[in-house]
Amino acid sequence: MKHLKPINQKAGRIEAQVAREEMDVVGLESRPEGPHIPLGCSLVFSPGWEVDSTGGTAGLCQPVERDLFDCHLACFWPAHVPDQLNHSPDWTSQCASAQKDWRKLDLVFP
Amino acid sequence: MRREATTRRALDRLPAAGLVVGALVFLGARALPPVPGMPPAPTADLDSAPLASAAGVPAQVEDDGYPIDHEIIIRRCQRCHERDDEGRMTRISYERKTPEGWQTSVRRMVALNDVALGPDEAREVVRYLSNRQGLAPEELEPGRFEVERRLIEHVYEADRDVENTCIQCHSMGRVITQRRTREEWELLMATHRGLYPLVDFQGFQRGGDGPQPVDEAIDHLSEVFPLETPEWSAWSASMRTPRLAGTWALAGFEPGKGRIFGTVEISAGDAPDEFRSRASYTYAESGQEVSRSGQSIVYTGYQWRGRSNPGGADELREVMTVDRGWQQMTGRWFSGAYDEFGPDVTLTRASGGPVVSGVHPPAVRAGATSAEVRVHGLNLPASPDAADFDFGPGVRVESAEGGDGSRVTLRVSVDEGAAVGGRDLFVGGVSLADAIQVHDGVDRLEVTPRAGMARIGGAAFPKGYQPYDAIGWDDGPDGEPNTEDDLRLGRVPVTWSMEEYTATFDDDDIQYVGALGPDGIFTPAVDGPNANRKGNRNNIGDVWVVATHDSPAAGGGSLRARAHLIVTVPLYLKFDPWQGVPAGRLVP
Numbered sequence: 185m186k187h188l189k190p191i192n193q194k195a196g197r198i199e200a201q202v203a204r205e206e207m208d209v210v211g212l213e214s215r216p217e218g219p220h221i222p223l224g225c226s227l228v229f230s231p232g233w234e235v236d237s238t239g240g241t242a243g244l245c246q247p248v249e250r251d252l253f254d255c256h257l258a259c260f261w262p263a264h265v266p267d268q269l270n271h272s273p274d275w276t277s278q279c280a281s282a283q284k285d286w287r288k289l290d291l292v293f294p
Numbered sequence: 295m296r297r298e299a300t301t302r303r304a305l306d307r308l309p310a311a312g313l314v315v316g317a318l319v320f321l322g323a324r325a326l327p328p329v330p331g332m333p334p335a336p337t338a339d340l341d342s343a344p345l346a347s348a349a350g351v352p353a354q355v356e357d358d359g360y361p362i363d364h365e366i367i368i369r370r371c372q373r374c375h376e377r378d379d380e381g382r383m384t385r386i387s388y389e390r391k392t393p394e395g396w397q398t399s400v401r402r403m404v405a406l407n408d409v410a411l412g413p414d415e416a417r418e419v420v421r422y423l424s425n426r427q428g429l430a431p432e433e434l435e436p437g438r439f440e441v442e443r444r445l446i447e448h449v450y451e452a453d454r455d456v457e458n459t460c461i462q463c464h465s466m467g468r469v470i471t472q473r474r475t476r477e478e479w480e481l482l483m484a485t486h487r488g489l490y491p492l493v494d495f496q497g498f499q500r501g502g503d504g505p506q507p508v509d510e511a512i513d514h515l516s517e518v519f520p521l522e523t524p525e526w527s528a529w530s531a532s533m534r535t536p537r538l539a540g541t542w543a544l545a546g547f548e549p550g551k552g553r554i555f556g557t558v559e560i561s562a563g564d565a566p567d568e569f570r571s572r573a574s575y576t577y578a579e580s581g582q583e584v585s586r587s588g589q590s591i592v593y594t595g596y597q598w599r600g601r602s603n604p605g606g607a608d609e610l611r612e613v614m615t616v617d618r619g620w621q622q623m624t625g626r627w628f629s630g631a632y633d634e635f636g637p638d639v640t641l642t643r644a645s646g647g648p649v650v651s652g653v654h655p656p657a658v659r660a661g662a663t664s665a666e667v668r669v670h671g672l673n674l675p676a677s678p679d680a681a682d683f684d685f686g687p688g689v690r691v692e693s694a695e696g697g698d699g700s701r702v703t704l705r706v707s708v709d710e711g712a713a714v715g716g717r718d719l720f721v722g723g724v725s726l727a728d729a730i731q732v733h734d735g736v737d738r739l740e741v742t743p744r745a746g747m748a749r750i751g752g753a754a755f756p757k758g759y760q761p762y763d764a765i766g767w768d769d770g771p772d773g774e775p776n777t778e779d780d781l782r783l784g785r786v787p788v789t790w791s792m793e794e795y796t797a798t799f800d801d802d803d804i805q806y807v808g809a810l811g812p813d814g815i816f817t818p819a820v821d822g823p824n825a826n827r828k829g830n831r832n833n834i835g836d837v838w839v840v841a842t843h844d845s846p847a848a849g850g851g852s853l854r855a856r857a858h859l860i861v862t863v864p865l866y867l868k869f870d871p872w873q874g875v876p877a878g879r880l881v882p
Contacts, residue, residue, distance in 0.1 A: 197799050234747065234862040241862055242797040246831045247823035248863040262490045263463045265866045270406055270489050272867075283830075286822055287754040292867045 233264045252282040252289075266292040329567045330364065330418050331425030332535055332595075358475045358521055359387040364422045366415050374407065386423070388478040388521060392434065392471045393424040393593045394441055398869060421567075421593065428594035429471065430529035431615065440467025441597075442613050442626040443633035445747060456514045459507040462497035463490075464869075469515065473523065476516035483508050533595040535566045536620050541644045543672040544575050545651035546627075548637035549742075550761030550815045552579040552785050555651050555670035557700060558641055567592050573602065578654040578668070579785070584608075592616065598623060610636055631756030632749060632865075644672040650719060650726040657731040657766075657783040661710040664692060667730065669702045675722065678702050684720040685730060688712025708732055714771060714781060731781045733768035736845045738775050739786070740765045741857035748808065748818040748861045750833050755821050755864040762814040762857060764788040764841035788841040790814050795836040795858065803835020807861040810839060818861050834862050 190196040236243030245251045255265040256275055266272030272292050279285040328334055361381030362368065368377060375383040382388075391399075397420050403409040404416070411419070439446050450457035450466045460469050474482065486493050498508035505513075544556040556575025563569045573586040590600025590612060600612035611633075614625030621643045628636030642649055650671040658665050669683070678694040683702075685691065688709040695703045712732050719729035742763050749758030766786035770779030790812060794804045806827060808818040819833035827833075838856040845853045 201796070201799055235860060238797070239860075240795070240797045240836045241803075241834045241860060242801075242836070244834065244863070246829060246834070248832055249823055250830075252866070259490050259492055260496075261463075262493075263867065263869065267490065267867075269491075283823060289754065289866065291755055291865075293870055 233261055247283070249282040249286045252286070266290075326562075327565050329425065329535055329565060330422035332533070332567065360427055362387055362426075364419070366411075367419055367422065370409060370411055370415065370419075371403075385478065385481065387427075388475045390427040390429060390473040390521065390526065392429060392437075392441055393420055393597060393599060395468075395472060396420045396423045421591070424593040424597070425533075425595075428597070429473065430523070430525035431596055431618065432525045432529075433473065433523065434471060434597070434615070437467045437471035438615065438625075440465060440471055443628055444626065445632075445634070445743075447745065452518060453510075453514050455507065456511045459497045459511050463493070470519065473519050473521050473526070474515070475521045476512070478521070479512050479515045479519075483512060529595075536592055536595060536616050538569055538592070538616065538620060538623075541672065542623070542641040543644050543649040543651045544573060544639060544641055545670070546575075546637035546639035548577075548635075549763055550635075550813055551577055551637075552763075553652065553654055553656075554578065554584075554637055554639075555654070555700070556584075557672060563589060569600075571600065571602065578652075578670070586610065588612065598625065602627070614639065614641070630759060631751070632758040634759050634761070646673065648673045648675070648722040648724050650674075650721060650724055650729070652726070653719060653729045655784065657733050657768075657781070658689070658706060658708050660688070660708050660712045660714065660732055660734050662706070662708045664705045664707060667704045667706050669704060669719070669721070669729075670700065672700060674699050674702050680704070682721055686717045688732060689717055689730070714768060715779075716781070731768070731783055733781050733783055735768065736766040736783060736786055736843060736853065737769040738767040738780075739788070739841060739843050739853040739855035740767060741839060741841050741855045743857065745858045746816070746839070746860070748816050748859065749864050750808075750818045750821040750861060751864055752818075752820045753822050755866070757818050758864070759818070760816040760859060762790070762810075762816065762839050762841070764790075764814065764843060764855065766843065786843050788814075788843045791840045791842070792859075793838040793840050793856065795838050797836055801835075803861075804837050806831075806833040807835045807837055807859075808833065814839075814841070816859060816861075821864055832863060836860055 190199050232244075235241060252265065253276055255261045256272075257268050259267040259269050266275040268275065275289065275292065276282075279288040282289065359380075359382040362377070362383045363381055367383070367386070371383060371386065375386050377383045400409075400411065400416050400419055404411055434441070439448060448466060450470070457466050460466055483498070487498070494508075499506045538560050539562050540560060542558040542560060544554065544558050546554045548554060554575045554577055556573060558571055558573045561570045569590045569592070571586075571588050571590060573588070574584065576583050586602040586608075588600050588602030588604070588610075590598055592598050596616040596618075598612060598614035598616055600614075601609065602612060603609050608629075610627040610629050612625070612627045614623040616623050623641040624639065626636060626638050628634075630636070640651075642651065648671060650669060652670050654668050654670065658667065674696065675682070676696040676699060678696045680691045680694040683691045683694060683704060685706065689712065690707045690709075692705040692707060694705075697703075714733050715731070716728035717730050717732060719726045742765055746760040746762065747758070748760040749755075751757035763785050764787075766783040767775070768781040768783055769775050770777060770781055772779055790810045792804055792810050794801055797803075806819055806824060808816060810816045816839065821832065823830040824833055837859050839859045840854060840856040842852050842854045845851065
């Protein structure tokens with residue numbers, strides 16, 4: 185890589201990224217293995233609610249409020265979001281747009 | 295919070311159907327009522343006249359299914375759950391589960407099926423079913439993490455495919471804490487499909503010919519978790535209400551705060567299976583003293599479910615397992631919106647003689663002179679003699695100072711050439727294995743848990759915190775790290791920091807996710823879209839939690855270790871059978 189120079193922005197970012205990772209000194213650490221997902225009581229699809237298929241959060245649907253009502257309407261996340269079919273048909277009645285009115289949503293204990 | 299007042303349509307109709315008695319009525323000193331589903335106690339001082347519905351051990355007819363003879367269940371449930379000539383009711387008679395499992399079913403019946411059931415009736419139903427159709431201790435053991443609400447890395451080794459089908463939506467702990475007939479497992483899958491039509495696409499079906507994941511799950515679960523088992527037959531034949539009144543020595547460990555030692559006084563409650571408790575304990579590191587009083591019910595002869603300091607900001611739920619000999623209880627006391635705070639506990643019955651709960655600090659260095667070491671327990675000598683405390687080779691006890699019997703403070707010196715390793719303590723005819731570790735310096739650091747999870751909150755939804763601990767290790771006699779002879783030295787003082795866990799280009803999660811306190815407890819940032827982040831992302835992300843320990847053993851340098859932290863989105867729905875988030879209970 186010594187004789188190559190990035191000629192566009194993306195290549196520049198890749199080079200910066202590689203340099204950052206090479207500076208990560210891990211000699212004295214007891215290095216953990218990657219976490220097994222899900223974490224016990226945690227729950228997951230792929231991509232999941234808490235984590236994506238890589239075990240991180242980068243690939244999650246964001247912000248969560250953007251997609252929240254679809255999760256509710258289709259019962260897609262039955263253990264994470266109140267479901268419209270059974271337990272909470274009126275969950276969104278006080279909230280026309282979750283991205284704006286998310287504070288009006290309730291935490292539900294079915 | 296507004297939420298607690300306005301949510302929970304179902305809870306309005308079942309306002310106090312928690313597992314724990316909220317407001318027990320004082321019924322009189324000795325007129326104890328029989329326990330639903332339990333055989334009557336054969337003692338003279340207990341009112342042994344059973345209800346017709348409570349007589350005898352759980353009866354089992356020749357073929358599958360348990361007869362139900364409880365008046366409330368018959369009256370309230372028979373409209374849908376038909377009762378046959380032998381007293382068996384459809385569905386109900388063909389499954390066994392934990393109190394939490396039964397509680398969840400009762401709540402669902404009230405919420406979705408218009409069952410008219412008062413709180414007192416609901417409690418009685420859960421009690422009866424948990425006692426008559428519960429789990430044996432051996433059956434519950436692999437699933438204790440579920441009822442103790444532990445965020446662990448659980449792997450269901452018996453069948454990874456079935457695990458994958460089930461954990462698409464919920465913990466495997468829910469599955470392995472149930473027993474059903476094959477038909478009942480099939481009906482359970484049908485119930486899933488009826489309530490949540492998308493499960494076919496999400497996990498139950500993969501398409502094509504041949505058995506589908508749901509079929510494989512039914513086959514596996516019917517075989518591994520059948521209704522009738524030798525364990526339950528043996529346990530239910532001998533099951534009785536345990537007599538737990540007395541004094542118990544308490545030892546425990548609370549993530550983020552360290553070890554605790556103290557006493558729990560347990561007295562009889564208003565029914566044979568109900569108890570009152572008064573706990574007092576001290577955090578060994580900080581010296582903080584805590585007093586708690588609580589109430590509990592013991593289900594199935596061994597499952598302690600309690601609540602201490604109810605209604606207060608420091609309320610804790612108590613989930614413990616009583617051992618078969620009624621000499622020890624182990625479990626977890628916890629709180630927090632996601633059950634993330636609280637100690638793991640062990641209670642040991644004190645029968646008059648001394649009990650040694652633990653020694654703090656748990657490790658002393660070879661060559662140490664006059665190091666202070668405290669022995670915690672019960673009935674320890676008030677005027678101790680140093681010669682009575684025997685830590686084995688290389689460790690000399692120079693002085694001993696007593697107190698109220700719960701603690702003896704020792705001064706010990708350790709020979710420079712003492713062999714590294716654990717030392718058993720003998721005192722007053724009792725002993726404690728590996729009471730203290732003799733080491734030659736901290737060689738290695740570990741941050742626990744290795745993978746943690748926090749949830750953003752504080753604006754509309756509660757925060758989910760994550761405590762971390764830094765544990766010191768000695769490499770042991772072989773000098774090699776990560777081998778069997780390594781010595782765990784307990785929590786060591788560290789400075790905490792965070793590093794970026796690089797998952798994307800220009801990853802900047804660390805700026806948004808929250809803060810790690812000097813005590814190792816991570817506090818997540820606020821929930822809701824963040825206009826300052828690209829794409830209005832929430833304050834979620836992945837970071838490393840880093841501990842740094844100044845160590846003379848490392849040549850005057852420092853040791854460091856790190857663990858993964860996922861800061862993620864809230865849960866908007868919680869299947870917590872014991873209801874909601876205690877108001878104001880967010881910070882330890």
